[in-house]
Amino acid sequence: MPQRVICQGCSYVLYEGTEFNSPGEIIQQYNCTCPKCGKRLSFLPLDIEVKPVNK
Ligand SMILES: [Zn+2]
Numbered sequence: 344m345p346q347r348v349i350c351q352g353c354s355y356v357l358y359e360g361t362e363f364n365s366p367g368e369i370i371q372q373y374n375c376t377c378p379k380c381g382k383r384l385s386f387l388p389l390d391i392e393v394k395p396v397n398k
Contacts, residue, residue: 345396352382
């Protein structure tokens with residue numbers, strides 16, 4: 344099932360795809376910072392949201 348990782352600060356889609364990547368790896372690709380709002384992203388689920396994509 345496709346999944347989506349969203350910045351909790353601005354709802355920017357950090358990752359969307361069918362492969363499961365851990366949120367930690369995705370965050371590291373952005374240097375732990377949201378490219379849109381500049382929010383510091385941590386591994387805590389409070390900062391990002393992982394959702395299945397219903398299509
Ligand atoms: Zn953001």
